[in-house]
Amino acid sequence: EPExxxxxxxxxxQMGQEVILRCVPISNHLxxxxxxxxxxxxxxxxxxxxxxxxxxxxxxFDDQFSVERPDGSNFTLKIRSTKLEDxxxxxxxxxxxxxxxxxxxxxxxxxxxx
Amino acid sequence: SQxxxxxxxxxxxxxxxxxxxxxxxxxxxxxxxxxxxxSGRGLVHLILIRSNEREKHSGRLRVTLDTSKKSSSxxxxxxxxxxxxxxxxxxxxxxxxxxxxxxTKLIIKP
Numbered sequence: 001e002p003e004x005x006x007x008x009x010x011x012x013x014q015m016g017q018e019v020i021l022r023c024v025p026i027s028n029h030l031x032x033x034x035x036x037x038x039x040x041x042x043x044x045x046x047x048x049x050x051x052x053x054x055x056x057x058x059x060x061f062d063d064q065f066s067v068e069r070p071d072g073s074n075f076t077l078k079i080r081s082t083k084l085e086d087x088x089x090x091x092x093x094x095x096x097x098x099x100x101x102x103x104x105x106x107x108x109x110x111x112x113x114x
Numbered sequence: 115s116q117x118x119x120x121x122x123x124x125x126x127x128x129x130x131x132x133x134x135x136x137x138x139x140x141x142x143x144x145x146x147x148x149x150x151x152x153s154g155r156g157l158v159h160l161i162l163i164r165s166n167e168r169e170k171h172s173g174r175l176r177v178t179l180d181t182s183k184k185s186s187s188x189x190x191x192x193x194x195x196x197x198x199x200x201x202x203x204x205x206x207x208x209x210x211x212x213x214x215x216x217x218t219k220l221i222i223k224p
Contacts, residue, residue: 035214043157043202043214056211091156102147102159103212110154 002026004106006092012112016081021109023075023092032075033093033103034067036060043091049075082113119215120203126221133190135218137203138183144210146179148188149202151217157202160188193222 005024013019025032034046047057049067066078075094079086089110093103121136137146145164149157163170163179163186170177176189186205190197200219204212 042216043204045211045214048211056209089154093157102162104159105149105157107156 004092004094004104006090006106006109008109009107010110010112012114013082015084015113019079019082019111021077021079021090021092021111023077023106024073025075025092025094026096026104027073029094029096029104031055031095031097032067032069034077035091035093035105036088037091037108038088046077079111082111084113087111087113120201120218122218123216124219124221126223127193129193129195129222129224131193133193133197133220133222135188135201135203135220137186137188137205137215139186139203139205139213140184141205141207141213143181143205143207146177146186146203146205147212148175148177148186149204151200151202153199160201190220193220195222195224198222 004026007022011019032049035043036046037043045058047061047067048055064080068076089108091108092106095101095103119138127133143165145162147162148160150160151157161172161175161177163177165181174191179186198221200217202214202217204214206212
């Protein structure tokens with residue numbers, strides 16, 4: 001069964017450094033998402049992406065964040081200058097059609113900013 | 115806040131018993147989804163109920179939806195130790211965004 005994959009599973013970085021989190025969505029899916037979950041807290045929507053552009057973004061997704069689908073396969077989340085409060089699990093998700101379908105989540109990348 | 119809110123926050127029951135988790139939300143929805151998360155792992159979709167449906171079954175799962183009360187419930191029958199996880203209700207709003215609550219942490223005691 002096809003699944004969403006994410007790399008790395010765990011990333012440790014120093015405050016102020018740039019990180020890129022990578023995701024490979026399910027191949028025939030058209031909508032892609034990034035979420036984050038601070039340890040023990042609720043899942044928070046960051047951004048949705050369709051047709052090579054951002055369709056929705058939350059207040060969390062400020063200028064420090066960017067997304068890209070560089071090669072038709074990968075979907076990346078870049079954090080330009082990490083802060084301690086960026087430490088969280090970051091989940092990528094995809095679905096074939098917005099609105100009426102379940103979202104398929106990857107296993108997550110645990111980002112630790114020190 | 116437009117987020118879904120699960121109730122209770124934590125639930126501990128004996129294996130074999132039924133587990134019921136409730137969810138309330140504030141916005142108009144397209145559908146409502148339930149997800150499960152094992153500790154430190156990714157989210158797994160369990161079931162989706164559309165706004166014009168009132169009840170849906172999938173295996174040992176039963177979901178109800180009352181749009182007039184803006185509430186939903188998830189029932190897991192004949193619980194197993196492997197059902198231990200956090201369960202999240204995620205209503206999908208008219209902008210097709212999932213709205214997440216803090217989840218219910220379910221512990222099944224053997």
